[in-house]
Amino acid sequence: MGAETPAIEMRNIVKRFPGVIANDHVTFTARAGEVHALLGENGAGKTTLMNILYGLYHPDEGDIYVHGRRVTIHSPRDAIALGIGMVHQHFMLVHSHTVAENAVLGLAGTPFLRPAQSVREQIVALSERYRWHINPDAYIWQLSAGEQQRVEILKALLRGARVLILDEPTSMLTPGEARQLFAVMRQMAAEGRTVIFISHKLEEVMEVSDRVTVLRRGRVVGTVATRDTSPHELARMMVGREVLFRLEKKPVQRGEVVLRLEGVTALNDLNLPALKEVSLDVHAGEIVGIAGVAGNGQKELVEVITGLRPVIQGRIFLDGEEITNRDARFIGKRGVAHVPEDRVHMGVVPNLSVAENLILKYYDTPSFARGWFLDLQAVTTFAQQKVKEYQIRTPTVHTPVKLLSGGNIQRLILARELAFQPRLVVAAHPTSGLDVGAMEHVRQLLLRQREEGAAILLVSEDLDEVLELSDRVAVMFGGRIVGVVDASEADVEAIGAMMAGLNTTAEAAA
Numbered sequence: 001m002g003a004e005t006p007a008i009e010m011r012n013i014v015k016r017f018p019g020v021i022a023n024d025h026v027t028f029t030a031r032a033g034e035v036h037a038l039l040g041e042n043g044a045g046k047t048t049l050m051n052i053l054y055g056l057y058h059p060d061e062g063d064i065y066v067h068g069r070r071v072t073i074h075s076p077r078d079a080i081a082l083g084i085g086m087v088h089q090h091f092m093l094v095h096s097h098t099v100a101e102n103a104v105l106g107l108a109g110t111p112f113l114r115p116a117q118s119v120r121e122q123i124v125a126l127s128e129r130y131r132w133h134i135n136p137d138a139y140i141w142q143l144s145a146g147e148q149q150r151v152e153i154l155k156a157l158l159r160g161a162r163v164l165i166l167d168e169p170t171s172m173l174t175p176g177e178a179r180q181l182f183a184v185m186r187q188m189a190a191e192g193r194t195v196i197f198i199s200h201k202l203e204e205v206m207e208v209s210d211r212v213t214v215l216r217r218g219r220v221v222g223t224v225a226t227r228d229t230s231p232h233e234l235a236r237m238m239v240g241r242e243v244l245f246r247l248e249k250k251p252v253q254r255g256e257v258v259l260r261l262e263g264v265t266a267l268n269d270l271n272l273p274a275l276k277e278v279s280l281d282v283h284a285g286e287i288v289g290i291a292g293v294a295g296n297g298q299k300e301l302v303e304v305i306t307g308l309r310p311v312i313q314g315r316i317f318l319d320g321e322e323i324t325n326r327d328a329r330f331i332g333k334r335g336v337a338h339v340p341e342d343r344v345h346m347g348v349v350p351n352l353s354v355a356e357n358l359i360l361k362y363y364d365t366p367s368f369a370r371g372w373f374l375d376l377q378a379v380t381t382f383a384q385q386k387v388k389e390y391q392i393r394t395p396t397v398h399t400p401v402k403l404l405s406g407g408n409i410q411r412l413i414l415a416r417e418l419a420f421q422p423r424l425v426v427a428a429h430p431t432s433g434l435d436v437g438a439m440e441h442v443r444q445l446l447l448r449q450r451e452e453g454a455a456i457l458l459v460s461e462d463l464d465e466v467l468e469l470s471d472r473v474a475v476m477f478g479g480r481i482v483g484v485v486d487a488s489e490a491d492v493e494a495i496g497a498m499m500a501g502l503n504t505t506a507e508a509a510a
């Protein structure tokens with residue numbers, strides 16, 4: 001094996017951005033026939049390294065070899081010609097066109113609007129080979145996130161990708177879809193391709209990869225064979241210290257009702273019923289976890305509470321005051337913190353600075369106002385303190401948020417939302433996309449809010465997370481709460497069955 005020429009060899013890659021060295025003499029090697037995981041804290045430089053390989057960025061220093069031949073990759077077009085494909089976290093498909101039309105977009109020698117029969121045949125053949133069930137004539141807007149991802153992979157394969165880079169591909173997949181993706185990744189490796197897999201989920205890395213390279217602050221910590229390592233060791237390599245996998249959850253006396261939903265019904269974006277007569281109480285000092293497979297009303301539940309979606313029937317109360325159909329600003333002012341699911345579009349204003357984003361909800365409060373103007377000194381001091389407290393990795397507090405890595409944007413949102421003792425925290429997937437160290441930090445923050453008497457509604461697809469943090473677990477299925485159980489005596493099997501809509505006989509919603 002040692003003598004074999006690697007499929008990809010990146011040597012001493014350096015990439016600097018203003019104020020940061022994103023890649024600091026990174027040497028990375030991936031073989032044909034392997035799934036190679038790339039692991040590292042938020043901002044460690046994973047996406048940057050892969051963007052360089054895909055020709056989106058140019059390295060300041062270093063060399064790249066593809067199958068032993070030194071290459072210069074100026075653009076994705078060059079990368080594709082070298083057999084390198086990349087699927088980004090945010091897909092780049094044209095929604096108003098079909099699968100086949102998207103697949104030929106940019107493919108040399110094919111008319112876009114009437115994809116040649118041969119391309120359709122290739123799509124069908126690939127779809128069969130990987131058991132994807134993709135209809136070449138379906139429109140992109142009709143497809144789920146998981147299906148769109150398959151189209152992205154299919155696009156790369158049609159262009160002859162021998163090396164496929166997947167940047168956090170499971171972050172928007174259901175557990176079932178993730179399992180199917182892993183099977184496809186293994187199959188591609190068996191065909192002699194190279195799959196480079198970026199993920200924060202250690203169990204996924206352990207399950208699907210052959211080798212793992214860990215980055216920390218732009219440098220390579222090491223490359224290990226997956227079978228010779230453990231989640232603990234990987235976490236330690238990533239973070240540079242021991243990571244707690246068990247959290248200390250102090251007993252907290254549950255207080256008065258903070259949030260009350262009474263028979264709340266709401267529609268989704270397609271005007272179909274998405275929430276059906278949901279009733280639920282969340283008390284001070286309590287975390288109520290919402291378990292469920294994505295698409296069963298969780299998103300709409302969060303939106304009606306935070307004032308982002310109309311309630312068509314039923315009522316919502318906060319500390320006894322009715323807030324049904326009040327706007328997000330009103331509700332925010334009443335002490336409701338919201339950690340949104342879609343961070344980049346709803347959580348921040350990407351072109352504004354870290355400091356401006358940190359005070360986004362508070363710019364008119366006395367702490368930051370000086371007459372009609374912002375007290376810039378107070379804003380900067382506040383921002384610097386939050387950057388330190390929440391370990392937000394940014395060159396300065398004046399850096400635009402769009403230049404931060406995904407995980408660091410999430411830390412910023414939490415820093416802002418938890419800044420002024422919220423009464424209610426509505427947290428949607430608060431740890432998704434976070435590295436293990438940051439995940440531990442966020443979980444501790446939520447527990448601290450609980451100890452300080454906030455009411456917390458936690459929506460997460462990670463059932464382990466829900467069970468570990470929550471006092472009570474409410475299971476959603478088909479827009480309804482189909483059961484509420486005490487987390488301490490929760491039976492994972494029973495919750496799983498309820499999530500699948502199999503057992504709705506558990507204790508009725510409180």
Ligand SMILES: Nc1ncnc2c1ncn2[C@@H]1O[C@H](COP(=O)(O)OP(=O)(O)OP(=O)(O)O)[C@@H](O)[C@H]1O
Pocket residue numbers: 017018020021022040041042043044045046047048049393403404405406407408433
């Ligand atoms: N276009 C850019 N301009 C300036 N800085 C950038 C740019 N792209 C990335 N960075 C910075 O480079 C560093 C590495 O970012 P990168 O996105 O590669 O991290 P990552 O390991 O993918 O993190 P995450 O797990 O959060 O996605 C970060 O500090 C980030 O803020």
Ligand SMILES: [Mg+2]
Pocket residue numbers: 046047048405406
């Ligand atoms: Mg990244």
